[in-house]
Amino acid sequence: MSGREHEGPGQESDALYAQLSAYEGRAAATAGRGKDPVNAPMIRHWCEAMGDTSAAYRGPDAIAPPTMLQAWTMGGLSGHTGGADRTDGADSPGRTDGAGGTGRTATYDEMFALLDGAGYTSVVATDCEQEYLRPLRPGDRITFDTVIESVSPRKTTKLGTGYFVTTRTDVRADGEPAGTHRFRILKYRPAQREQTEREQTERERTAPNHAAPNQVARNQAAAQEPPLRPRPVINRDNAGFWEGVAEHRLLIQRCTDCATLRLPWLPGCNACGGAEWDTVEASGEGTVFSHVVMHHPPFPAFSPAGEGGPYAVALVELAEGVRIVSNVIGVPYDKVRVGMPVRLEFLVTHPDLELPVFRSSEGG
Amino acid sequence: MTPAHSVGDELPPLEIPLTRTLIVAGAIASRDYQDVHHDADLAREKGSPDIFMNILTTNGLVGRYITDHFGPCAVLRKVAIRLGAPNYPGDVMRLTGRITELAAGEPVEATVRVTGDNGIGRHVTGMVTVTLPQKGGGGA
Structure with missing residues (x-):
């Protein structure tokens, strides 16, 4: 890079x-x-x-x-x-x-x-x-x-x-x-912030002992930090989803009026307009419904090795019938295919951020 | 009632101490809850050394400067301002103004160029158009 x-x-x-x-x-x-x-x-x-x-x-x-x-x-x-x-x-x-x-x-x-x-x-x-x-x-x-x-x-x-x-x-x-x-x-x-990002880029290209003394501590702290993914925006309409994730449960909303399932979480039912809902826990089984491979811009936090290389973004259809955008892991980005069976896992991307992702069994 | 005015007249300067209270009170009175106008930590996170005055407060102070000078019967018609150096707490802003145009008529319409300087530079430049009723003060 x-x-x-x-x-x-x-x-x-x-x-x-x-x-x-x-x-x-x-x-x-x-x-x-x-x-x-x-x-x-x-x-x-x-x-x-x-x-x-x-x-x-x-x-x-x-x-x-x-x-x-x-x-x-x-x-x-x-x-x-x-x-x-x-x-x-x-x-x-x-x-x-x-x-x-x-x-x-x-x-x-x-x-x-x-x-x-x-x-x-x-x-x-x-x-x-x-x-x-x-x-x-x-x-x-x-x-x-x-x-x-x-x-x-x-x-x-x-x-x-x-x-x-x-x-x-x-x-x-x-x-x-x-x-x-x-x-x-x-x-x-x-x-x-731009300056900080420039400093970090320079640090990547420079041996740490070349850094100015007053920057060493900060740079060393930064060096231990993995690249961060964006944080989800959690509000009262989707808080329950993230509470589920924290307990390693993928929760699907269900309209209590017409029983239609929905994901992502929304304040009301798209089918009947009902405002009341409960949840159903996803079994975790799914298939890749569609996918894209992100090459550019590089985003190290998303690539499996953290080096900024390409990564696959998939629309996974859950066994329950609703779909979720997520990452497919356990398989190289160029081996992801439509119809590929996948299974839910929870990936710790950072001590304070766990995300539902989907593992393919075809990756070996 | 209104004294005669001429193009080129300078308004007496107005010095406004930029207290933290003024900055926060102005933001809240204008219903602007952007954190940079009341939370110093979050302002620093966004690259500012401290909280700073919001544009609506500056606008209000410029309006006040004009009507303080011309009296309660003067009616603001236009206020156009551009901001430069931010107003941080602890500084002082000095407003000055000069009449640049007078349109004859009843009421007389005056255009005033306003500047506001603080310790770090020019905070605001603006043009204000105000009508000045000559008699009776029933203009508003």
């Missing part, structure tokens, strides 16, 4: 820009609703924080500080839940709140997932341009639509490399246009 891929975002980032620019012009929030109507307590809290004593924001004829425009659209600590047609509710940790409230679209989540997945996990707001068409007063109900206006090519900044994403939100009060809000964020890979 040349290590070139670790020296900074390489060819994959050009491809990422092409993917990201496809989101330009698409909706980031549709018919979003402010969680609270414009109200005096939030106005007062804002004025207290800002040290703003203006008489315009107090008394019976109070208006809201115009610069609060975005605050009325924010998802807040509970995130962008509460939309009648949304069930996912999960907020990605690095996401800005700048571009949506309860009407946030899957499109916006998707674009952020792309950026997060490519390592651009941090976010910072850089620009805010607001125009106020009418004052907001207590009682006004806020609705809004947000569109992804533009995505920049990859830029290198002091903070790190990343992409600027610009959104425009049209805010209405009681259905009447009240203001527009253009917001630009930088979604970036922190410079500090």
Whole structure:
């Protein structure tokens, strides 16, 4: 492995820009609703924080500080839940709140997932341009639509490399246009982390005793660490699955209304919409339904010898009839085939991460 | 009621101590719970030396700077800001402003260029458009 891929975002980032620019012009929030109507307590809290004593924001004829425009659209600590047609509710940790409230679209989540997945996990707001068409007063109900206006090519900044994403939100009060809000964020890979990755790459190419003395301890600690796989995102909708894994049981959800099995875990039944469920433990028998071999980018944590070589990703059909994406072990990546019988095992990838994988008996 | 204004007028500077409390209170008042605005450990994990002020607070402070100067009858029409050097706790931000345009009419519309500098550089540059009712103050 040349290590070139670790020296900074390489060819994959050009491809990422092409993917990201496809989101330009698409909706980031549709018919979003402010969680609270414009109200005096939030106005007062804002004025207290800002040290703003203006008489315009107090008394019976109070208006809201115009610069609060975005605050009325924010998802807040509970995130962008509460939309009648949304069930996912999960907020990605690095996401800005700048571009949506309860009407946030899957499109916006998707674009952020792309950026997060490519390592651009941090976010910072850089620009805010607001125009106020009418004052907001207590009682006004806020609705809004947000569109992804533009995505920049990859830029290198002091903070790190990343992409600027610009959104425009049209805010209405009681259905009447009240203001527009253009917001630009930088979604970036922190410079500090890039530096650490570079140091690690250099360490791989250098004998440890050549390292600067103050780096030796850190590098030695790092050298004992196996390459890490990404951690699963565990939330209340899938916690039971991971509790099962911890007990070496692969648990399949079963709708208690129509008995349809489902995997991966979901809050409701796709067949009948039922919200109640129990679980069935998988027998562990399965067959390879489909598979791909990952050659690039290299990902040492996934390859059997940890060297970054190719590895097989399989869609395994369990004897119970549901399918799961996993790894096939015990057989070289190029020997995995459709229809291959496999059996469930639990692989300790790291002291704090065990994963269900499938072993082929054909590997010998 | 509103004193006459001219292009080129400088607004008196406003110094704002950037306390940890201001940064956290501003983030929460704007319903921005991003950890980098209240949790120093997680901010460091993301490559920042400490928590830093969120853009909505800066926006609010810029608005306050303008209406503090022109009075409660002045109405903000546009606020456009760009951030540079972050506002970290313990620093001081000094806001300055200069009238760059005055559009005649009733009410008069003023454009003010605002800058905010802290100990490490220029935190914010912005353009604010505000209308200044000449009489009676019934503009809002």
